[in-house]
Amino acid sequence: MKEFWDNRYSSDEYVYGKEPNSFYKEYLDKINYSANILFPAEGEGRNAVYAAKMGHSVLAFDISSSGKDKALRLAKDSGVTIEYLVGDLKSLNLKPESFDIAVLTSAHFPPNLRQGLHRDIAALIKPDGIIILEGFSVNNLQIRRDNPEVGGPDREDMLFTKQMIADDFSEFEIITLEEVDTILNEGDLHNGKGKVIRFVGRKLGNNKTV
């Protein structure tokens, strides 16, 4: 898996572009405080660099060291600093409940890892903190077969349903959970009309119920 991603990121081209994911950007642009934001599976750094440019404190991680190299280059070219770790989440020993926000875009994990990773990420969020997620729906599979340019995993068991996300982040109050058609324009690898799951959730505080 690491080899696959290192290889994908080996060219100078930013394969998912340098601009942030538009769903995440829309949310972040409304925030009026300085947040500590976690970017799991951040790849080439487009989202983390955007947050750093907005004055937020940023920690990204990914299994790909090529992704890290490109993210640090993008940060430097943009005049900001980001922290970026390479490795499996468990090996990074991040402090529980230490982030205000986590951002996952196109972060698809194998089915034996997905729920555990999502729950481990959830544990890193402070009470009342937020998860923002956008990923391809299971219903993108046929769309991708008809138009490979739209990208996304070509395996059903790597894709998302709304129910899956609600279950994985069950201790979050749902602010947004929807399956939508969207026009993707992200580098060379996500282009055209795709179907995505979008989620924004707020972690329930100690005394809160939905």
Ligand SMILES: C[S@@+](CC[C@H](N)C(=O)[O-])C[C@H]1O[C@@H](n2cnc3c(N)ncnc32)[C@H](O)[C@@H]1O
């Ligand atoms: C489609 S890319 C998306 C990158 C970035 N989130 C974006 O939207 O530009 C998926 C990323 O997931 C990363 N990844 C896959 N499995 C991972 C894991 N177990 N832990 C951390 N990152 C992982 C890959 O290295 C790759 O960078």
